[in-house]
């Protein structure tokens with residue numbers, strides 16, 4: 454069969470755009486014809502290699518149905534897929550693994566090398582795009598980009614983000630599908646399979662041998678969460694038993710398009726949500742003892758030095774481990790000294806209810822009232838290990854404030870006989886000064902993190 458030269462037919466992104474204001478009808482007709490011709494040519498050339506029906510359990514190699522392909526894949530997507538055929542990354546698409554809210558995932562192979570791939574195609578329809586905003590807070594991520602109003606550019610950005618994030622995970626040794634190729638909103642990655650086309654199970658479907666195996670996966674999950682934060686500078690932001698796969702005995706993390714960097718204004722909330730999801734799965738569904746969420750939070754964001762100081766209090770003994778930052782076994786040892794969460798953990802309840810921001814810069818106007826009344830905490834301050842002396846100083850400071858509040862007239866009548874300005878104040882000025890000081894102290898207490906909350910979050914309670 455003869456084809457027009459596909460490269461000559463290729464259109465740019467803007468050619469597919471419908472926002473030309475409707476002024477140039479004949480130009481639009483031309484483009485529409487062009488798109489149609491391109492689609493037909495691509496289908497003639499690659500249609501027989503693309504099967505988009507749902508795979509039920511096992512990857513089959515039935516004949517591709519051109520009509521279904523035509524229905525499911527829009528011309529633009531087809532064009533980017535054809536680039537993957539042309540550059541030899543894949544030779545066949547053999548069925549649909551998943552149709553999600555944001556993307557469809559297909560199973561693909563390269564018949565020449567025998568390699569298997571997962572091809573994730575982001576949905577570009579405006580309807581889905583609106584949905585995405587609501588569900589995944591994409592709005593935050595792209596709030597400063599010019600592309601917010603253009604869904605095609607948005608999904609391309611989204612796919613690119615996933616591709617780059619996967620690279621980060623892969624490069625630091627967090628088990629994850631290896632990213633292979635990216636063409637606009639079409640992403641190719643390693644396919645995690647049991648072999649013979651069977652996909653490896655998601656964590657939620659994995660049949661654990663026993664409680665020990667469940668516990669070991671829980672530990673892995675927490676350590677990978679820390680590595681994500683410490684080594685990749687990422688918070689997953691949708692971590693759960695649905696976005697992790699057990700592959701060849703390892704826990705694989707994927708679906709990282711929505712992951713954010715720690716300085717994202719919602720990163721701390723996302724991290725807390727990830728921790729909650731993980732804890733809920735392992736405690737409620739798998740019925741194992743989990744650690745308190747606030748301590749996991751600290752485990753994820755605290756420095757290596759701080760964790761190791763706790764694990765090995767003796768400085769000399771600690772020297773050796775300082776050379777092995779982020780060592781898996783040492784992190785595992787650290788987790789093993791943590792207490793388990795009790796059923797009525799009030800401290801975790803407090804932690805869950807705190808409004809979190811990673812820095813005061815992230816406070817928005819609506820947050821300021823809450824901040825004044827102590828309902829907002831900056832998490833980095835919260836988990837910082839304070840040197841003992843600093844803590845004592847603070848105690849004194851607090852006591853001072855207290856006494857200032859409680860006693861009306863005694864604080865400056867001390868026995869120190871060196872002359873002090875205050876001693877020679879007239880009575881009214883003194884009254885006024887004390888009133889102002891009291892007010893200031895009251896204000897300060899309001900904005901200061903409640904001490905019991907801070908203690909709860911910074912000190913481990915070994916039970």
Ligand SMILES: Nc1ncnc2c1ncn2[C@@H]1O[C@H](COP(=O)(O)OP(=O)(O)OP(=O)(O)O)[C@@H](O)[C@H]1O
Nearest residue numbers: 550551553554555556558571630642643644645708
């Ligand atoms: N590399 C892969 N190997 C094997 N299966 C995969 C791979 N990537 C994705 N999948 C399968 O496809 C499903 C959807 O993938 P993913 O979570 O990345 O997309 P999604 O659009 O976010 O989907 P959802 O909205 O369902 O979370 C996964 O749950 C998994 O079953």
Ligand SMILES: [Mg+2]
Nearest residue numbers: 553695696708
């Ligand atoms: Mg997913």
